[in-house]
Amino acid sequence: MLRRRLNRLCGGDEKRVDSRTIYVGHRPCPDTEAFIPSKFCDNRIVSSKYTVWNFLPKNLFEQFRRIANFYFLIIFLVQVIVDTPTSPVTSGLPLFFVITVTAIKQGYEDWLRHKADNEVNKYPVTVLEDGRSVKKESEKIKVGDVVEVVEDETFPCDLILLQSSREDGTCFVTTASLDGESNHKTHYTVPDTEKDLQALPATIECEQPQPDLYKFVGRMHIYKPEQEPAVRSLGPENLLLKGATLKNTKKISGVTVYTGMETKMALNYQGKSQKRSAVEKSINAFLLVYLCILISKAVVCTTLKYVWQSKEGQDEPWYNQKNQKEKDTNMYLKMFTDFLSFMVLFNFIIPVSMYVTVEMQKFLGSFFITWDKDFFDPEIQEGALVNTSDLNEELGQVEYVFTDKTGTLTQNNMEFIECCIDGFQYKHRDTRSELDGFTVTDGPVNKLQQKAGQEKEELFLRALCLCHTVQVKEAGSEEVLTDQVDGIDGMQPQPEEERGFIASSPDEIALVRGAMEYGFTFLGLESKSMKIKNRENNIEEYKLLHVLNFDPVRRRMSVIVQTKSGETLLFCKGADSSIFPRVKPEEVDRIRMHVERNATEGYRTLCVAYKQLSAEEYAVADTGLREARLALQDREQKLMAMYNQVETGMSLIGATAVEDRLQEEAAETMEALQGAGMKVWVLTGDKMETAKSTCYACRLFQRGTELLELTVRTLEDGRLKREEKLLELLRDYHRRAVQDAPPVKAGVTRSWSTANQDYGFIIDGATLSLVMNPSREADASQYRSLFLQICQNCTAVLCCRMAPLQKAQIVKMVKNSKGSPITLSIGDGANDVSMILEAHVGIGIKGKEGRQAVRNSDYAIPTFNLCFILPQFLYQFFCGYSQQPLYDAAYLTMYNICFTSMPILAYSLLEQHISMEILLDNAALYREIANNAMLRWRPFLYWTVLGIFQGLLFFFGVRFLFSNPALQDNGQVFGNWSYGTIVFTVLVFTVTLKLALDTRHWTWINHFVIWGSLAFYVFFSFFWGGIIWPFLKQQRLYFVFANMLSSVSAWLVIIILILLSLLPEILLVVLRKPRGPHSRQKKPSQSNVGGSQSSQSSARPLLMRTFSDESNSVI
Amino acid sequence: MMAASYNAKDEDAVGSGGPGAVKSKKPDNTAFKQQRLPAWQPILTAGTVLPAFFMIGLIFIPIGIGLLVTSNNIKEFEIDYTGVDMFSPCFNCSQNYSWNSTSACTCSVPFSLDQPFESNVFMYYGLSNFYQNHRRYVKSRDDSQLNGDKSSLLNPSKECEPYRTSDKKSIAPCGAIANSLFNDTLELCYIHPNGSRITIHLVKTGIAWWTDKHVKFRNPGGNNNNLSIVFQETSKPVNWHKPVYELDPSDPENNGFINEDFIVWMRTAALPTFRKLYRIIQKKKDNMTPTLPPGNYSLEVTYNYPVRSFDGRKRMILSTISWMGGKNPFLGIAYITVGSVCFFLGVVLLIIHHKYGNRNNNADIPN
Secondary structure: OHHHHHHHHHHHHHHOOOEEEEEHHHOOOOOOOOOOOOOOOOOOOOOOOOOOOOHHHHHHHHHHOOHHHHHHHHHHHHHHHOOOOOOHHHHHHHHHHHHHHHHHHHHHHHHHHHHHHHHHHOOEEEEEEOOEEEEEEHHHOOOOOEEEEEOOOEOOOEEEEEEEOOOOOEEEEEOHHHHOOOOEEEEEOOOOOOOOHHHOOEEEEEEOOOOOOOOOOEEEEEOOOOOOOEEEEEOHHHEEOOOOEEEOOOEEEEEEEEOHHHOHHHHOOOOOOOOOOHHHHHHHHHHHHHHHHHHHHHHHHHHHHHHHHHOOOOOOOOOOOOOHHHHHOOHHHHHHHHHHHHHHHHHHHOOOHHHHHHHHHHHHHHHHHHHOHHHOEOOOOEOOOOOOHHHHHHHHHEEEEEEOHHHHHEEEEEEEEEEEEOOEEEEOOOOOOOOOOOOEOOOOOOOOOOOOOHHHHHHHHHHHHHOOOOEEOOOOOOOOOOOOOOOOOOOOOOOOOOOOEEOOOHHHHHHHHHHHHOOOEEEEEEOOEEEEEOOOOOEEEEEEEEEEEEEOOOOEEEEEEEOOOOOEEEEEEEOHHHHHHHEOHHHHHHHHHHHHHHHHOOOEEEEEEEEEEOHHHHHHHHHHHHHHHHOOOOHHHHHHHHHHHHOOOEEEEEEEEEEEEEOOOHHHHHHHHHHOOOEEEEEOOOOHHHHHHHHHHOOOOOOOOEEEEEOHHHHOOOOOOHHHHHHHHHHHHHHHHHHOOOOOOOOOOOOOOOOOOOEEEEEEHHHHHHHHOOOOHHHHHHHHHHHHHHHHOOOEEEEEOOOHHHHHHHHHHHHOOOOOOEEEEEOOOHHHHHHHHHOOEEEOOOOOOOOOOOOHHHHHHHHOOHHHHHHHHHHHOOOOOOOOOOOOHHHHHHHHHHHHHHHHHHHHHHOOOOOHHHHHHOOOHHHHHOOOHHHOHHHHHHHHHHHHHHHHHHHHHHHHHOOOOEOOOOOOEOOHHHHHHHHHHHHHHHHHHHHHHHOOOEOHHHHHHHHHHHHHHHHHHHHHHHOOOOOOOOOOOOOHHHHHHOOHHHHHHHHHHHHHHHHHHHHHHHHOOOOOHHHHHHHHHHHHHOHHHHHHHOOOOOOOOOHHHHHHHOO | OHHHHHHHHHHHHHOOOHHHHOOOOOOOOOOOOOOOOOOEOOOOOHHHHHHHHHHHHHHHHHHHHHHHHHHHHOOEEEEEOOOOOOOOOOHHHHHOOOOOOOOOEEEEEEEEEOOOEOOOEEEEEEEEOOOOOOHHHHOOOOHHHHOOOHHHHHOOOHHHOOOOEEOOEEEOOOOHHHHOOOOOEEEEEEEOOOOOEEEOOOEOOOOOOHHHHHHHOOOOOOOOOOHHHHOOOOEOOOOOOOOHHHOOOOOHHHOHHHOHHHHHHHOOOOOOOEEEEEEEEOOOOOOOOOOEOOEEEEEEEEEOOOOHHHOOEEEEEEEEOEOOEOOOOHHHHHHHHHHHHHHHHHHHHHHHHHHHHHHHHHHHOOO
């Protein structure tokens, strides 16, 4: 919504037109009509919610949108307007307190966002202006400005590339933070602009901003003196997106086309709707229940009041006359105000502090996450950072985990693991000490330490060195050259041999690097000749004749090179499935075993083959390739055919295994997450093959997992149209995964790996958009429900080639599905932001279940004050339904703010009802906690019944005591305020002690808070009753508390009532047979071992692997 | 938030500063922050709770018995003198009641005590169906006026309406509570077996809370003993027969706002049926004869206070007092009951624990 509004604001008058015209460098162009500078929005990024000016109204508005706050506002207003039993202060003060605390909290969080925004907006950029380059803050960039960006800088806005420092007019860009693709992409300058940028007379006409990252259409008119203006078409390859980073290019210049919130990146973020936690939602449900109780109480009292009053002499006895105003009031109006007064009197049944308690708990709880040293990453020297504290309680209730792949599951750090040459396995150990760098671990038939022949080895390594499209990073810009694949400096620096390589795929680098480990160093490509330094430190030179590019259908690539000696060689590498059919079968068997073993271990395997081309063969291939390249029609097919023709009859030399290093313990975590009953979805912008292998590697897909694929490739079916095929496949998968599968117990599917067949589901972006937005609108719901059902029955779902918005779409779809499960998103880049925003819980990088957060949800219930307000209600039966409050206003006010909220806060923050170690060991325990179990209706009902019991007990216990109000040993009597104070004392003690009973984890803070609040109550009562307060109209409580304490009977009744009201709880605790036998039975031993053990455990993995065995034994 | 996230990424991507440049943000390894505070983890098990139940039972039952015995030893006598019944002595007074009548209506209610009342005897009056706890009534007072505040004396709080002013003068003390001050006079005569009537001396001080009498309630004008001058600008409450400074002309320490009958009345009762301390009969000096020996008595009532209009009742109560206050068997019964219940539960739990607990323990061993 915000975006739309912004668009309207920014777009303004040009909304009518479909395109915008941009004057490069703001120069009027000769041919066009008068230069009208159209208004575009500035380059500011706004992620904050408030400004200094609108903070107060906007924040107040948002706060009062909460049911409870709104309700208390109403109550407060009623108290101000109508004559009510309690003064407006009683509800005004707590409300003010609540609103202030919340406002401070949200203000602080927004301030942090402001700071982050400012960092981006104030980032200095270089703008060419009137022939000079001027440093400007990023937010000052206007559409049409020519901006200079140097290497490794992020583009401050969407630019059209005009000039590059590279000779060929290209530049390299990584969009890892936009769409997760970490490889380098080549972008091209607009032709004919290689001249003086300062005076380039040109206009750009392009479409209005739209979120699709891969689409851009525009035209550039270049005006040359005395010539027709040249028109160049612009496409996405000319557009540099905000958020992407310039790589391996010293400097570029570009003209700004989209700025600020109109950039493609900003458009890919979704509106910042206020997240509401599910806990808040269920609190709201309980709130409504209590509101009903409240209203019915008020109705009952009002009715009874008028029944009672109708009896003669009751309404207005001689001793208690009404004043004139009361007499004059209309009867019905009076009834209404009576009703309101009762509402006010009983309004504390809904605790005003409830949100404050929950809010504070969340706020402080998030600090624990920040502070947790288990989240600390020594490499980047940062711990976890909690951006919004609103949601950490939901960490305990997650059902679906959506994760990004690159950088989240994997470190995006390819490493050469081993290779296999001619059937002999070479495993690369840390061999820097060994001269030849080779270690043979085991041969196929275990030939003792045997190696493949020297010749074969070298051929293989040469193949690795030559068959790629890697470029050597130009030296000079930096002292230490490192990988520049995605900006993460993964390899350990090796000062001497260090080389920077650039490639579109990180595993190519890994291979080149692997060859380097074994002595063959690729030195670079210079004017069609590749240089290699071999083991003897000689430079070998090869002439590069052809590159047969990689494509996902062929799944292989080849190069044709010519050696110094004139031989023509073809090296080919590719997936085993695409290589094996093209080599001699007898060679295959020797290597297949290795390949398969490597694949199951989760490595990315490639096979390497070569063939020697005779002069004639080469001539045929050469002409064929050239022709195909120049073809104007069906170029793709022709090339493909040619490639296939060339890549035949090769001989296999070996295979490689490359590991995309997973995050530490990613596999264990995944397994544990699945064990905890969570469904893990991987959403990535990456290629399907890569993503799939990662999923295998991190054991998301097990070997037995049957994969259901729904990708462009499976949809490519000659006979059927795409959509028909899609439907057919969907039906087929649905039948397999949903109908045939044995009925799964909802939610609690234990032990995935045992009996039933596991299904993994793979879908890609293009197909997903077909599912989500089919051409015929009518099918949409059908597709979607089929899709969803399949997904829900799969252990793991992999969505690849996702655009950021599609990620969010998926999350949204799951979130809105039946049962509205809690979702959690994990990602590391800006491309994941919309998905993170969409989910209930977004995690910046990597999360485990928030252990202290798991039980937060149920703290809200005890704060409902049924036992607090029930005596008040009952008292109405004894005071002529006159809305006389039982407790003094001070107690009413303080009750929520101090007496009960602090202990609950401390409890909710510090309670660990299952110790950390056990939680870590037993991911399955998570299941008990998840599903919002603690805040469901049963405990709610229990609390309500308990509250009623206690309320009745408090009131009638004291009522019977007061049948003779002479309670002091000097015969003096107690009045109504003593009555209320006794009830209130019992109440405070009961509520606090009940909490003490629930606390299983007593730290000194708990002790301090619980006993402290009791002491505070006593102190406060003495203090409040010890002074004649000048500002009070009535000194109701003057010495009431002290007098009460001087009465033995009062003591005795307080003790017995507290005990009696705690009895059910104690009984329940004793009688309730342990729900989770693990938690309770392990407890004693746990507490004995205590501190000594805890120090070790921090070193343990996130979630122990052992859990899966144990989870089976839980029930 | 989004800015924050891609910022982080940018930093990664630029990566120029290196880890060394960033100052360490490593969280402190303190017990609190790592949530590893040493904790005491009590576990409520049958083993710990069982003894507690027995203990509670063992403590509560004797206390309850003690309370019950104490309560039963308290002598209490109660007589209703409202005069609802045609034949009751105060019937006439209750019938011809009007606020304006100048002549007092008196009646005499005979009663007899079967048992001697020893030690100090406390005399209460009791009212029924009188809503002293009605909201309109409870708030109809001005505590600062009662505290001797001059300005409140002449300009009482609005809460006192409609008992705030009369004849354009402010009412002192204002409000419904003060206005409806209980103004029956009760006297007690012992009718000696030989027929002579001995008026029993009733002490009218020591019946109000000490703090009320000495701090909360104060006469205006400080030490000015002539209260009639202090109160001259004010008017008496409409239902009163005499102004506030004539409540007890005999004792200046018990007159005006600090009159104890008045203070006792001003402490509003919790329930519509209540009693208030009226007089104290001090025990005889010799300790040998009881304060009130058994025999015939007569309650001399100056009947001023109308209750028939709201169906109320008036009672006179004579009671001795123990350490726990007046007669009330409730506490004793409650303690005995709760004590027994705890004891019973203890037994039941013991059986359960014995039967099932053992099996559980066996099951525990493999773990």
